[in-house]
Amino acid sequence: MNRADEEYTARVQDLLPRLRRTAYLLCSDWYRADDLVQSTITQLYVKWRRARTADNLDAYVRTMLIRQFLGEQRTGWRSRVSVTDSVPEAPGLIPDVESGLDLRRALEAVPPRQRATLVLRFFCDLSVEQTAEALGCSAGNVKSQTSRGLTALRAIVHARPAREEGI
């Protein structure tokens, strides 16, 4: 292994825990999350000569991860290779706002781009401008995606008492 490969391996090992968590919040599934990270770090190696000089490698790789995720959603790659026709409906889909587990399920129900926006804003603590850069869109678009994502989350969460009350 040459010096560049050693440097790549060391940097990726440092980044992995955070990348996996971010991927998990995007995918809501550890298997898919690890697939997403695997593809991302492979792409990173392909671009390593340029990537290693990035001012903020963490941000660089996170952007790659987000775009990889959105690319898969956009092209329907996931649905084409899915081992089942549809994801079986799981019990307990009604979210509980007090529980992270339920918020995760609510997050899963939010459209991918809005989900990516929420993850970048609230998990990665990025500003509107930084999120816009990662998503390759305008700051205004980030604001509207955030607003729509939050509205979608609230709608899912608020659906619970209504359903519980049999309305």
Add this chain to the structure above:
Amino acid sequence: MGTHDIGSVIDEMGREPMPASMVDVKRALRDGRRIRRTRRLVSAGTVAAAVALAVSGANLLGHRAEPVSVGSAPRSFDPLVRYAGFGWLPAKLSRRTTLTAVDQLTLGAGVADPKRPVADDPELSVRIYPAGRPIPQNLDQGPPWTSASGCPADHRTERAPAVRGRSASWVYSRGVAGSHCRLTVVQLRWQYSPGAWAVIAIGDLSSVTGDRRDLLRRVAQTLRFGVNEPVRMPFQVGYVPQGQHVTGTYGAEEPPDSGRWLATLLLSPRARTWAPDRTANTSQPSVAITLGPTVPGMQSPDLAPDTTVDGHPAYTSTLNHPSGVTTHLLNVYGVQGFEVDIQTSVGATGTPVRILRGLRLLGSDRAAWTTRPLP
């Protein structure tokens, strides 16, 4: 539920225990290296860094190349024909690489080193473009001058003495490794024929004794144009995915007695001729088939077999690109004494195996190789 609540719960989720990782960094290295090699073929202006060449300045300064008539350059290259070849080169650069494509011919010369892959970036490369083809702007952004961190990435172009009577320019950069941030010559560009350009790029030859510019000028002045030698490939392809054409070939070899070589055939759905209005004539190939001698521990030391194909040890992998394209990788060892590497981004998962089964290998004797690799 307010913004703060969502933020704190997401943050909490981010601190939950993680299951054991299935991410394999070594696999990323292996797959990435293979993909990078194929991509490098179509951006073959890359040159390796750091090599010591004993170039006599006095000898070079005293050299007067005989004028060579180039004639009219073609407006497009045939990827199965090598249009030009090296003339003079420093003796130390005995490794040769050649990329032929419709919109460029790239000749490479590097140091033969059994510890390095035979297809490694050469220390010196010459890109030759057909008539009417401008020098791609991305050459200004790419290696070698982005390789030295901490130096400004700026570069400067300056008029150079004419090469064979035609206009030429130097490109200097501060960013090349070993330059210590001083402006250093990294390219010589010149018109080898009316409206047709060539570029010689040189890596960090930090130990060159003598002027790098003399080295570049001598290589430029002795290049042989109009060679038009058919490219010979060591295999014939029996199964070609629909709509695919030969759009490039790549060959790398060290001195003949070393037994170290490889040959790659590139297929894509692009037109067979270069057209000025297309911006991506040399885009990434859809299919890349590579053949080389199996030298244990040499060709792909890190590609440990993980399966078998037709009884041969093999390595397979799949990579999903953000664009949605899926690349299938297949490496098979010991096929009539050769290693076969197939990468596809068209067709189904089984396409590489289908291509493999349709291959007819022609051995190591170049006399038996073919100039018509497709049916």
